[in-house]
Amino acid sequence: MQQTGREPMTAAGKKRVLSGITATGRLHIGNYIGAINQWADNQSEYENFLFVADLHALTIPEAVAGKNLRARVEEIFALYLACGIDPEQSTLFVQSDVAEHAELTWLLTCVTPVSWLERMTQFKTKGKVADVDAGVGAGLLCYPALQAADILLYDPDLVPVGEDQKQHVEITRDISQRFNAMYGETFKLPDVMIPKSGGRIMGLDDPTAKMSxxxxxxxxxxxxxxxxxxxxxxxxxxxxxxxxxxxxxxxxxxxxxxxxxxxxxxxxxxxxxxxxxxxxxxxxxxxxxxxxxxxxxxxxxxxxxxxxxIADDRTHLNKLLTQGAERARNLAADKLSQAYRAAGLR
The missing domain is CATH 1.10.240.10 (Tyrosyl-Transfer RNA Synthetase)
Incomplete structure (x- = not known):
């Protein structure tokens, strides 16, 4: 993979890792094995930025319609902590609490060819489930731009994904390269980080389908x-x-x-x-x-x-939610300003 040649923006020489889980449905042991437990195990080795992806949950609104999405988001946040994520070692936050994610998404959407979006497996599979002809939202088509914003705001070196999700990071690299070519070098190209084991836990009722x-x-x-x-x-x-x-x-x-x-x-x-x-x-x-x-x-x-x-101590939980958002925003705001300047908006 081609690199930009820029030095990693990391603390104490650690490589930076960015990852998150979408707030649709409740977390299961596949999420724990494939992601959360590995985040906890490597948090002393890497500089982790870990988030709850609530904006992504809206790409299929029927999946969250009539539900208290914020309650589910806070449940997932508390489970991250309960599974061993240390908020002093890792920056842990909720996606929608950092407005820069939505702002950068528009800039990236404007440089992303529609043909790139239409070829994404996520759109092809979930679009069929949601029935595109019935009026599925444009968010499902454009979600790769939001996903790219999630990643590129933090200049990560590595993005942990399962073997079946490499396409997600590849389109982020493509969008990054296109933006850089149009407006000047702004974003670093992240690399894929494949879990050593347990990256694909299958359903107990159907072991040919990934646990979902x-x-x-x-x-x-x-x-x-x-x-x-x-x-x-x-x-x-x-x-x-x-x-x-x-x-x-x-x-x-x-x-x-x-x-x-x-x-x-x-x-x-x-x-x-x-x-x-x-x-x-x-x-x-x-x-x-x-x-x-x-x-x-x-x-x-x-x-x-x-x-x-953790969940019973609302005061402390709210403090950690605020603390995580502020830490993430400090970095995201700088990168967004850089992208605005590159695009001629500032």
Whole structure:
């Protein structure tokens, strides 16, 4: 990938990381394994800017219509904290609390060819679900410009995404290069950061489909929410799809559902596939599911206790929301001013 040649704007020589989760649906263990837990693990290694993407939630308004979106946003924010994100080490904020995201989006929208937007997988798949002919909003088409603004405001070095989401960062790089070519060098081109493991946790009811917040709202057995009752979480795991065999057989190709359960177990226990082979080869699926359920529910219990402590202290939570927005805004405002000057608006 081509680089701009500019030095990273980081603290204490750390590379800067930017990431967020859209506030549609409630967080589940796929979000935890693939993103939040890894953010917590690397926050001493990187300079993290982590946000709750509430503006992105509006790209499909029917997904949030009639719901208290702000309450869900604050729930996710509190869960970030409960999962181990330290607001003293990481800049943690809500997207709409930093107006520069919306402002820069317009500048980037104006330099982004429509053909680039139409080729995006997100528009093709969600557009079909929402039924474009029925009048889906233009936000669904233009969301890559908002996503690019999210990233480019902070000059990050790395953007963590799953293998299936690399296209999101690639179009941000394309938009950045086009803006720079038109108005002069303004934005740094970020690189993709692929999680080492667990980046793609599959549905418990359909292990060929990625675990999804939207699907979880329609199919209770699809995912395990971070705030699900412990008994419900255990039941969902014990009912997870495997295959027609009676147990785990490492001498043959493992079924997608079995592989998914092993991945979840390994991510929650910090063990390797070789250790799983030694423990579960020849074991019945009930044994495997019971071990996964024990590991998951133990972690969920810890997260939920911390979450309720955080959510119940409204004064402290509001202080952290304000503090995070101010820290993010300090950096975003400088970059937005630079972009305005480059475009001849100041």
């Amino acid at each position: 917040k939207s699907t979880a709202e329609k199919s209770p057995g699809h995912a395990i929410g971070l705030l699900d009752p412990i008994g419900q979480a255990r039941k969902s795991i014990m009912r997870a799809v495997t295959d027609s065999k009676s147990g785990v057989d490492f001498s043959d190709e493992l079924a997608p559902g079995v592989t998914n359960l092993l991945t979840i177990f390994e991510c929650f226990t910090g063990t390797t596939r070789d250790e799983s082979r030694e423990r579960f080869d020849g074991a019945g699926y009930g044994v495997l599911k019971g071990a996964v359920a024990d590991a998951v529910t133990e972690r969920l219990g810890d997260i939920q206790r911390r979450y309720h402590d």
